Amino acid sequence: MKQKFHYDTVTEAIEQLKKQGYTLDLNLKENHFVAGEQQFPADEFEIVDLYRYEGPSDPADEATVYALASASGIKGIFVSGYGISTDDDSTETLKQLHYKYHQNKS
Numbered sequence: 001m002k003q004k005f006h007y008d009t010v011t012e013a014i015e016q017l018k019k020q021g022y023t024l025d026l027n028l029k030e031n032h033f034v035a036g037e038q039q040f041p042a043d044e045f046e047i048v049d050l051y052r053y054e055g056p057s058d059p060a061d062e063a064t065v066y067a068l069a070s071a072s073g074i075k076g077i078f079v080s081g082y083g084i085s086t087d088d089d090s091t092e093t094l095k096q097l098h099y100k101y102h103q104n105k106s
Contacts, residue, residue, distance in 0.1 A: 006051070010079065013051045013065045017077050022067050024076030031093045033068070035076060042093045044070045047101035066097075 007013035024035040033040045049067040066078040080094065 010051075010053055010063050010065055014077055014079070017065070017067050020067075020075075022069075022075045022077045024074065026068060026076040026078040028078060028080075028090045028093060030090060033076065033078065040070065040074060042097065044072070045074075045097065046070075046104065047097050048075075050101070068097075 007016055024038075026033040026035050026040075028034075028042065029039075031042050033042055033045060045068045047066055048069050051065045053063050053065070062081065064080045066080070067075070068078055069075045
């Protein structure tokens with residue numbers, strides 16, 4: 001899918017995605033997305049869209065905002081910072097999601 005919008009800030013992207021129905025605040029733990037007490041297998045999700053932000057001088061300002069959806073209709077937002085240490089399973093899960101995303105764009 002082609003990126004449809006560009007938002008100036010991470011906050012603006014999150015606000016607009018919530019208006020589009022991406023209401024769950026997702027965190028990645030190993031190969032699952034977690035929202036509060038709920039857990040979802042990450043392989044059930046696809047990246048609908050993503051937005052990358054790079055800080056002008058501080059790498060700590062860099063982030064990617066993911067709009068994610070599952071076949072069962074679950075929609076959420078996952079925000080990943082660059083350079084943040086994650087476990088190997090989480091890194092591999094993000095790689096797989098990116099792979100599916102790029103396959104669907106072709």
